[in-house]
Amino acid sequence: MNLTYPVYFPEPLYAFEYNPLSHKKIELGRILFYDPLLSKDGSISCSSCHSPYNAFAHTDHDLSHGIFDQMGMRNAPALFNLAWQPNFMWDGAIHNLELQALAPIGHPAEMGESIQNVVKKLNESAFYRDLFLQSFGDSVITSRPILKSLAQFQLSLVSANAKYDQVKKGKLTFTEQEERGYQIFKANCNSCHKEPLFSTYKVANNGLTLDPDLMDYGKYASSSEIEDSLLFKIPSLRNLSYTYPYMHDGRFDNVNEVLQHYTKGIANNSFIAEELKGGVILSTKNKIDLKAFLLTLDDKTFVFDSKHSFPKKLLLEAND
Amino acid sequence: MKKWLFCLCFFSGIIAYSQNQTTRISFVAQWDGKIVSLEKNYSLNTLGDSLKFETLKFYITDFQIFKDSILVHSLAKKHILIDFEKPESLVLTSGFAGSFNKIKFTLGIDSATNYLGAMEGDLDPIYNMYWTWQSGYVNFKMEGKSTACPARKNRFQWHLGGYMGAFNSVQSIELGVEQKAQLNLVLDLNKIFNEKDLMKNYQIMTPSLKAKIMAQKVASSFTFVHD
Numbered sequence: 077m078n079l080t081y082p083v084y085f086p087e088p089l090y091a092f093e094y095n096p097l098s099h100k101k102i103e104l105g106r107i108l109f110y111d112p113l114l115s116k117d118g119s120i121s122c123s124s125c126h127s128p129y130n131a132f133a134h135t136d137h138d139l140s141h142g143i144f145d146q147m148g149m150r151n152a153p154a155l156f157n158l159a160w161q162p163n164f165m166w167d168g169a170i171h172n173l174e175l176q177a178l179a180p181i182g183h184p185a186e187m188g189e190s191i192q193n194v195v196k197k198l199n200e201s202a203f204y205r206d207l208f209l210q211s212f213g214d215s216v217i218t219s220r221p222i223l224k225s226l227a228q229f230q231l232s233l234v235s236a237n238a239k240y241d242q243v244k245k246g247k248l249t250f251t252e253q254e255e256r257g258y259q260i261f262k263a264n265c266n267s268c269h270k271e272p273l274f275s276t277y278k279v280a281n282n283g284l285t286l287d288p289d290l291m292d293y294g295k296y297a298s299s300s301e302i303e304d305s306l307l308f309k310i311p312s313l314r315n316l317s318y319t320y321p322y323m324h325d326g327r328f329d330n331v332n333e334v335l336q337h338y339t340k341g342i343a344n345n346s347f348i349a350e351e352l353k354g355g356v357i358l359s360t361k362n363k364i365d366l367k368a369f370l371l372t373l374d375d376k377t378f379v380f381d382s383k384h385s386f387p388k389k390l391l392l393e394a395n396d
Numbered sequence: 397m398k399k400w401l402f403c404l405c406f407f408s409g410i411i412a413y414s415q416n417q418t419t420r421i422s423f424v425a426q427w428d429g430k431i432v433s434l435e436k437n438y439s440l441n442t443l444g445d446s447l448k449f450e451t452l453k454f455y456i457t458d459f460q461i462f463k464d465s466i467l468v469h470s471l472a473k474k475h476i477l478i479d480f481e482k483p484e485s486l487v488l489t490s491g492f493a494g495s496f497n498k499i500k501f502t503l504g505i506d507s508a509t510n511y512l513g514a515m516e517g518d519l520d521p522i523y524n525m526y527w528t529w530q531s532g533y534v535n536f537k538m539e540g541k542s543t544a545c546p547a548r549k550n551r552f553q554w555h556l557g558g559y560m561g562a563f564n565s566v567q568s569i570e571l572g573v574e575q576k577a578q579l580n581l582v583l584d585l586n587k588i589f590n591e592k593d594l595m596k597n598y599q600i601m602t603p604s605l606k607a608k609i610m611a612q613k614v615a616s617s618f619t620f621v622h623d
Contacts, residue, residue, distance in 0.1 A: 091512075091513070094512060094513050095513055169529065169530035169531065170530060170531050171510075171511055171531040172511060172512065172513045172514075172531060173513075174513035174514040175513065175514060175521070175526070175531055178521055178526065178528040179528045179529055181528070182528040183528070183529075191521055191522055192522045195522060218516055218520060218522075219514065219516070219520050219521050219522050220514045220515065220516040220520065223513070223514035223521075224513065224514050227513070227514075298529070298530040298602075299603075300563070300602060300603070300604050301562075
């Protein structure tokens, strides 16, 4: 089966030839995504920080927390349109979606487990042995089918049905205000938050000051190259209403604070992205119009789609 | 009739015998001229310091056998995890019984493979040779304890990885070798680190210049030694 997406989207970057999509594998990945069995004490699943009702973000939390109420260092990003991303995590340190799951599974403050133990636990479950047999043809479970099926479920999370998309398809029209906001967006934001994905998915320095408690240098932490200091992945502007607070450490509670940062709050340093060097000038009216446009990027059908919400099969299995 | 049968058996016996003689390569680690076993104490200096090795494993890729400049055989398995905790992984059966005088292999996992998705077999992340917080295989891992090491629990840990740009620590190795049925490929640990490293450079956990320099030393420490 193929990924469905609008004709005006670019080609996906993910190499599907190494992991061709199948309904069974997507469903298996979905069950794993919602199963807290993947954590050390059975309390945290992927969905604990990536909630479906919030476009798979950890809404209302600036920093995400894992097992034993431990606080992490970053805000869990929303998950959608992953097939178009060249790398993953806020510092872009992970290059293939299939291997991303190793990070939260193994992190002592997130799921606190090890991939070896996850493999062991799944092999001890007749429920999972049967699912893997049906999807991958082998009831002996290794790390590869676990990681590949988790990737398949996440790849299936395509968000392309916002009002903006209906307008692009010619089915709806923007209001006058939304149209004014769209023009302001194109003039001020599009170079980094490029439509129709609303991000180039590159890393950039957008002038955020360093948080002295977190001391998070972004890409520098994984590359050790000084020019990567304070570079963080540019997130998509889709589904903003569901995914607050914003930025890698969730420091902004709402879009007003974000716009305030861009117009007045940018730290004066020479490493800031070229696109922001002239400063961003927006009047109060500009901001109101821009926010009206940003609301057209919310995809309600994505957030309420039962195809990727909690799988009843897992609930039934737990009750056996 | 019986004579025919006898000749047939005799000749097939010879063929079978020579096929059993494909070249075998055994990996051996040495410290101060002694063969290293894990968890055993070795002397470090004349002041009474000692060290022991707890983990020693690394990837080799594209193990190839040459006669002069001609490639005569490549090992069927492209990526192999050599793990001193698993003695069976230390012996490679080449499947080649011909003439050769040179061997080439890569220490580590090549860049292209690092970009591919979840892998299995020797590349399975369950072997703790794949970083979780960033992409990439650990090409060479050595851990142990030494009384000379000031780290917590006297542990030294060298996780050498990196497959991109300036910090690519993958190494190509080429060695001349005398033709024999049993080859000993020796890793001389004295060429990789010394007492000063244990005191000052005992932890490498990310791709970096330090990792690359040490990986180069590892590459230079391989030699074939004959019985």
